[in-house]
Amino acid sequence: MPKLSAKSSKLQASPIRKLAPHARAAEARGTRVIYLNIGQPDMPTPPEMIAELHGLSLARLAYAPSEGLPEARAAWSAFFESWGIRFAPDEVLVTNGASEAITFALAIVAGGGGEVLVFEPCYTNYLSFAAQADVTMRPVTLRVEDGYHFGAAERLRERIGPKTRGILLCNPSNPTGTVYTLAELEAVAQVAVEHDLFVICDEVYREFVFGGGEVRSFTRFEDLAQRIILVDSVSKRFNACGVRIGCMATRNREVLDVALRFCQARLSVPTAEQLMVVPMLERGREYSRRLCGEYERRRDAVFQGLGGIDGVSPHLSEGSFYTMTRLPIDSCEDFALFLLRDFSSGGETLSLAPGEGFYVTEGLGVDEVRIAFMYDAETLARAMRILDAAVAAYPGKLVGASLKS
Ligand SMILES: Cc1ncc(COP(=O)(O)O)c(C=O)c1O
Structure with missing residues (x-):
């Protein structure tokens, strides 16, 4: 077989999309997946x-x-x-x-x-x-x-x-x-x-x-x-x-x-x-001003929810429609898989974007996730409660001295 170019191997698979087959499998089992991983706006085009x-x-x-x-x-x-x-x-x-x-x-x-x-x-x-x-x-x-x-x-x-x-x-x-x-x-x-x-x-x-x-x-x-x-x-x-x-x-x-x-x-x-x-x-301008107000309500719901999770000290996102946070977890990539394969709460689970894919430096971001604000504030508040329950249930949860400061 002819070989592919060296450049081909430099293109990484999207860390946001690579969990998609697991999310589809969860849905096929009847679990509702709340997608916190993708920045695709949920509101209608004007x-x-x-x-x-x-x-x-x-x-x-x-x-x-x-x-x-x-x-x-x-x-x-x-x-x-x-x-x-x-x-x-x-x-x-x-x-x-x-x-x-x-x-x-x-x-x-x-x-x-x-x-x-x-x-x-x-x-x-x-x-x-x-x-x-x-x-x-x-x-x-x-x-x-x-x-x-x-x-x-x-x-x-x-x-x-x-x-x-x-x-x-x-x-x-x-x-x-x-x-x-x-x-x-x-x-x-x-x-x-x-x-x-x-x-x-x-x-x-x-x-x-x-x-x-x-x-x-x-x-x-x-x-x-x-x-x-x-x-x-x-x-x-x-x-x-x-x-x-x-x-x-x-x-x-x-x-x-x-x-x-x-x-x-x-x-x-x-x-x-x-x-x-x-x-x-x-x-x-007026249209996007209203959007900003909506994203701010959503940001607040996520910030408040994250603040209630043991071992999480969220930072307050100042703009865009994302936040990143550290979780008390050994590997957020494994945790994202756990959420889709092994966990549900009230028939729902989450799809998260593991932090590693957002870093150029290898090995950074393993205990971080990115969360996108693509649902209404109520759903996001519920999503944060699901996240709380999942962190508590996850076998790789870090406690006490193993937590990063
Ligand atoms: C920071 C940033 N730049 C650029 C883009 C790509 O934008 P476009 O849809 O216009 O190609 C995105 C899409 O998510 C983004 O988040």
């Missing part, structure tokens, strides 16, 4: 968006321009303007979700053997995007005890090597719910200038900041304008993951030129989908 799709009169579905339809580029530009972020339409490239934009950005900044700094735990697909672009992720490890904040510029400086070309940052963060402080953003900006680095800012959760907190886009740093590559998406803010529309925006003409060549090589982004998102991009 009717305005669906109506727009139905109202489109498209006589011929030709390739759209590689850079995106003018209407879609203008709508992204107007959307950014509503946040005080200035990108002209010709500084925006429409992409197949933020996923494609991040993959292009990584390839442009550090492709073919360069390195990019990333905070871990991180969005797990970053690792696969980096593998596709032949980029090495250099992790800056964050701790739950610090609310997954990194604090000072020194944490970044000590990880920079001769091949480091950029910093990839997700704010608010998936998977931790961290919203970086202004001082932290300034630290990133300072290090980027000192070491001549690009900053790839993934702001797909920009709307979701809890407690009325101010959203701080990275684009506020005007002196960083040539270094910033902003990545965005309609997936989460408009409950429209299946639409697959995102974008890359930058003022750096050289980056835009190369990015356009990547766009040309994949030809185009689907036409109808680009058009259906236009009204929401132009007028969707």
